[in-house]
Amino acid sequence: MQEYMLIFRHRNGKEVASPEQLEAWMKQTMDWIGGIAAQNKYVTGQGLDFDDARVVWHNNVVTDGPFGEVKETLGGFIVVRAESPEEAVEFAKGSPVLQGxxxxxxxxxIIHG
Amino acid sequence: MQPIQHLFRTEYRKIISVLCKRFGFAQIKIAEDIASDTFLAAAQSWGLKGMPANPVAWLYHVINNKAINYLKRHQVFENKVVKELSEEEINTPELDLSPQNIIDSQLQMMFAICHPSIPVEAQVGLALRILCGFGIEEIADAFLTNKETINKRLYRAENILQLYNRLLQIQYSPVAALNRTYALAKANGKQKAIAEAEKLRLNDNQFYFTLLGELYTGIDNQKAKIHFDTALSLAKTQNDKQVIQKKIGKL
Incomplete structure (x- = not known):
């Protein structure tokens, strides 16, 4: 059994959706994670706040978030246990993030040293 | 007190009791839905056309129609109720709303509510709600905004589902996983719950197969039977075996 990090890339929800929509997504996310946890395959996870986000560059140049392109924006991650990369991918496919x-x-x- | 509220207090318990005597006590939720529906129809119809000359007869007539429609329409009839009704009763599906049967039904309901297997707090709650029509304001409001009642029920199921989603993230246990899947069925429907249940693979756990049997009941009774049979082969105590046998018998 290996551990895999599932990294979510999406826009700042607060900018693209109503509070009701955000709540619905949150519920879907909890149901999705609950389904993984019910298989004893959930390890940990965190959401990341878009507010006050900063990026520190080479030479200590600091820029603000939010970021230009979706591919640059991290919204959160979870860590799961899986027998294979394919199984981890199957978990990822259920993520509500992919509705966007x-x-x-x-x-x-994850490489364990 | 408004006439309809008064009627609710006096008639609701009778209607629920008669429906439960007819459908079986396990179908109390359905009985409540049909009864609430009838009072909702009364509130709408009487609000427009005025109160009929004999409101009780009106209520009984409507409840009878709704009960017949329900029996005709619903799968539960095929799967659960039909086997418990005699041939004669199937051929005459009218509800017996005679005073004698109403009294008998209410007595039966009293005994059912006071059954020792129901916790005392729940007995009191059930008695107040079903036998006494207690909380008349809330209930009167509820049947005027019936959707909200359904939403509240769903909301409760979802709350339980969360409790388990979070619990499992902190501390996995097979029992919590099974309870979570059961809550999922209540909140999001059996089909969804089946898909998730099949991933649990708790293949040495009798309760896992009992849950699968429950979820498949009414959807695919053959599969339900297979799962219940597996549960039976894993069950250790006589009591567990009896419970599972009973579920198989009801398929």
Missing amino acids: EGNSVEVRR
Whole structure:
């Protein structure tokens, strides 16, 4: 069994959706994660706040978020246990994040030192 | 007190009791839905046309029609109720709303509510709600905004579902996983719950197969039977075996 990080890339929800829509997404996300946890395959996860986001560059140049393109914006991640990359991908496919066009979930195996 | 509220207090318990005597106590939710529906129809119709000369007869007539429609229409009739009704009763589907049967039904309801297997707090709640028509304001409001009642019920199911979604993230246990899947069925429907249940693979757990059997009941009774049979083969206590046998018998 390996651990995989599922990385969500999407826009700042607060900018593109109503509070009701956000709440609906949150519920869907909880149901999705609950389904993984019910299989004893959930390890951990966090949402990341878009407000006050900063990016620190080479030479300590600091810029503000939010960011220009969706591919640059991280909304959160979860870590799951899976037998194979394919199983981790199957988990990722259920993510409500993917309802948004242009959004993605990146699947990366965690290297345990 | 408004006439319809008064009627609710006196007639609701009778209607529920008669429906439960007819459908079986396990169908109490359906009985409540049909009864609420009838009072909703009364509130709408009487609000427009005025109160009929004999409101009780009106209510009984409507409840009878709704009960017949329900029996004709609903799958539960095929799957659960039909086997418990005698041939004669199937051929004469009219509800027996005679004073004698109403009294008998209410007595039966009293005994059902006071059954020792129901916790005392729940007994009191059920008695106040069903036998006494208690909380008349809320209930009167509820049947005027029937949708809200359904929403509240759903909201409760969703709250329980969350409780479990969060609990499982903190501490996994097979029992919590099974309860979570059951709550999912209540909140989001059986089909969704089946898809998730089949991923759990708790293949040495009798309650896992009992849950699968429950979820498939009414959707695919053959599969339900297979799962209940597996549960039976895993069950250890006589009591568990009896419970599962009973579920198989009802398919």
